Amino acid sequence: DEGIGHPKAKSPKMLDSNNLSEYFKQFLFPENECELHDFKLSFSQLKWDSWIVAPHRYNPRYCKGDCPRLVRHRYGSPVHTMVQNIIYEKLDSSIPRPSCVPAKYSPLSVLTIEPDGSIAYKEYEDMIATKCTCR
Amino acid sequence: SQTLEDEAGSSTSGEASLETKPQPWDQPLDGENSPDLLPPLLKVLVNSHLPGAPRLQPDSIALRYMKRLYKTYATKEGIPKSDRSHLYNTVRLFTPSAQHQQPSWGQVTGVLQSMDLLFNLDRITAPEHLLKSVLLYSLKNLVYFSSTTKCMCYLVVKEPECFSPPCFRSPQSSNLQFEFRKNHKWIEIDVTTLLQPLVASNKRNIHIAVNFTCYKDQDELFDMAILMAPSLLVYLNDTSAQAYHRWNSLRFKGRHQLFPYQRPMEEELIWGRKSSRHRR
Numbered sequence: 001d002e003g004i005g006h007p008k009a010k011s012p013k014m015l016d017s018n019n020l021s022e023y024f025k026q027f028l029f030p031e032n033e034c035e036l037h038d039f040k041l042s043f044s045q046l047k048w049d050s051w052i053v054a055p056h057r058y059n060p061r062y063c064k065g066d067c068p069r070l071v072r073h074r075y076g077s078p079v080h081t082m083v084q085n086i087i088y089e090k091l092d093s094s095i096p097r098p099s100c101v102p103a104k105y106s107p108l109s110v111l112t113i114e115p116d117g118s119i120a121y122k123e124y125e126d127m128i129a130t131k132c133t134c135r
Numbered sequence: 136s137q138t139l140e141d142e143a144g145s146s147t148s149g150e151a152s153l154e155t156k157p158q159p160w161d162q163p164l165d166g167e168n169s170p171d172l173l174p175p176l177l178k179v180l181v182n183s184h185l186p187g188a189p190r191l192q193p194d195s196i197a198l199r200y201m202k203r204l205y206k207t208y209a210t211k212e213g214i215p216k217s218d219r220s221h222l223y224n225t226v227r228l229f230t231p232s233a234q235h236q237q238p239s240w241g242q243v244t245g246v247l248q249s250m251d252l253l254f255n256l257d258r259i260t261a262p263e264h265l266l267k268s269v270l271l272y273s274l275k276n277l278v279y280f281s282s283t284t285k286c287m288c289y290l291v292v293k294e295p296e297c298f299s300p301p302c303f304r305s306p307q308s309s310n311l312q313f314e315f316r317k318n319h320k321w322i323e324i325d326v327t328t329l330l331q332p333l334v335a336s337n338k339r340n341i342h343i344a345v346n347f348t349c350y351k352d353q354d355e356l357f358d359m360a361i362l363m364a365p366s367l368l369v370y371l372n373d374t375s376a377q378a379y380h381r382w383n384s385l386r387f388k389g390r391h392q393l394f395p396y397q398r399p400m401e402e403e404l405i406w407g408r409k410s411s412r413h414r415r
Contacts, residue, residue: 053198054205055213107379109209111201114227114258117191119201121208123215123224123379 034065034075034100036132053119054111060128067098067134075133076103103133194230196273197366200321201228215379223266223370224378229254234364249346254367256339262375268330270345270365272322289346292329323368330369343367 040059043052067075069085081098088097108127112120204226209215215224233253259265270290326343333341345365374380 054202055209055211058213107215108213109205109215110213111205113193113198115191116255116258117193117230118258119193119197119228120258121201121205121226122373123209124377125379128214 032065034063034067034132034134036061036129037064051113052110053113055109058108058127061102062129063100063102063132065100065132067100077134081134098134100132101135102129102131104129104131106130193228194366196363197228197230197271200271200273200366201226215381221266221370222372222381224381225263225371225373227256227258227369227371228271229256229258229367229369231364231367249344250364252343252345252364252367254341254343256334256341256367256369259334259339259369259371260373260375261337262378263371263373265327265331265334265369266372267325267370268327268334269323269325269368270343271368272324272365273363274320274322287348288324289348290324290326290329291344292326292333292341324365326367334369341367 038059039062040057042057043049049056067077067081067085069082069089075081077098084095084098087095105126106128107123107125109121109123112122114120207216231252232255233251235251324345329343330341
């Protein structure tokens with residue numbers, strides 16, 4: 001059925017019994033799939049190293065990539081995500097496709113010098129992305 | 136945009152309110168990023184110190200202590216270590232803004248010193264609740280005690296502008312026994328019970344008078360170094376949304392384990408549902 005399959009996917013290879021999973025893969029998972037990427041920055045690049053003493057390097061990470069058409073279990077996406085994808089593909093392509101965004105974070109400990117010269121150790125919530133999802 | 140239209144609409148009162156009320160664009164710009172463009176969390180970091188903002192340099196010994204505390208509590212990447220059970224997510228170290236010290240010690244008693252210390256705790260924010268507080272002494276030189284040496288510390292904590300006796304907190308003297316080893320560099324004196332009521336009632340200028348006395352055995356000679364002015368260390372639980380709440384993450388993990396693996400929806404969509412008759 002030519003309607004099935006990711007519009008960008010290559011034309012399906014001849015179906016061969018022993019690479020059935022390969023055949024399905026080209027429909028289910030896009031090439032540059034939604035996943036977590038590193039971005040290591042140091043506070044000196046932001047000119048904040050005069051008051052942020054530690055950590056020296058900070059990797060907030062980020063999510064990037066295309067969301068597969070059937071995104072339920074693999075990304076913990078709600079059914080709404082599939083509905084949105086169907087709307088985009090079948091009804092109105094001005095509706096955005098599901099986006100690849102962070103789903104979980106971890107905290108960061110920061111050691112800073114305060115304007116009055118005192119020193120503060122603080123733990124901030126949600127500073128590092130640890131898992132991506134499609135929404 | 137709604138509020139902006141309102142202000143633009145009612146031009147006279149709008150202009151008046153625009154002039155009086157500080158507008159976001161009034162914020163000093165931090166390089167190319169005005170604080171308003173940053174996510175709320177980094178705004179907490181940026182707002183409290185804009186790189187151009189003047190700042191006092193911290194005491195180097197205090198900074199060394201806090202760097203060591205950081206390594207104890209977090210990994211090199213800055214991830215809080217999960218093996219910690221206590222609830223504080225903020226530790227602040229204050230050095231005295233003013234101090235008066237009378238170093239005096241007699242050959243007989245070895246009285247160390249008495250000090251009048253003034254601490255300004257303005258950096259403690261309202262959502263930060265005090266859990267523990269210690270006076271932190273760093274030994275200027277290594278002091279050689281035998282383990283039998285007993286030290287007595289006599290503390291009075293009060294609000295500086297208040298001089299009549301009723302303001303004095305009930306003075307607390309605590310019997311502190313020190314046993315020094317070769318590399319011992321810090322002494323901690325717990326002042327939580329004295330400080331708690333003041334911090335809880337939003338007092339931020341604290342006056343602490345300390346009298347430190349150490350007794351030695353008759354035949355023992357020891358060269359007593361003069362202790363340097365102590366820092367005040369406060370352990371706080373920041374209850375604001377931006378702060379990391381350890382017990383929250385523990386509770387979340389517990390709940391997540393309650394609902395083990397669910398049959399994924401798309402498998403049912405692709406391979407069809409099990410026969411409902413069978414399930415019924």
